[in-house]
Amino acid sequence: MGRFVIRPVTPGDRDAIWDIFHAVVSRGDTYAYPPDTTRADALASWVDGARATFVADGDGEVLGTYYIRTNQPGQGAHVCNAGYMVAAAARGRGVGEAMCRHSLREARRLGYDAMQYNLVAATNEGAIRLWERVGFSTVGRLPGAFRHPTEGDVDALVMYRRLADVTG
Secondary structure, eight states, X not given: OOOOEEEEXXXXXXXXXXXXXXXXXXXXSSOOSOTTOOHHHHHIIIIITSSEEEEEEETTEEEEEEEEEESSSGGGTTEEEEEEEEOGGGTTTTHHHHHHHHHHHHHHHTTOSEEEXXXXXXXXXXXXXXXXXXXXXXXXXXXXXXXXXXXXEEEEEEEEEEOTTOOO
């Protein structure tokens, strides 16, 4: 894979984000979104409902996308949530890790003190290894909280990372 940059989303990225979103969510094995989420609902959530949305751009091709949003209002607003999706053709090439590391810096820049992933399917072992590698810890296990399309009800993890040591 060639080089890529991570940049804020533009209106011209919406089709590519939808293509990635649809491919990931329709499998039903990593995200809690309904597999039949519509394009309008997907973009309303992923792009319009986020505090910030970014794409990994490889020579004009969107290789992945991520969002940052406030996890809870009011007294929990200092903690953010993030979600990441990588195009099938770009998987295994460092795009997800680069977006995660970028999101930690961006979250800190936006004033968040911590990042929390609310529902990580325990079967999503590659993502769990990545999140642990960049400093996340599992702080909770929700028995059978994720309905996997082939494995049935599997545990979901709550993962958390403080951002005080994030620089750049």
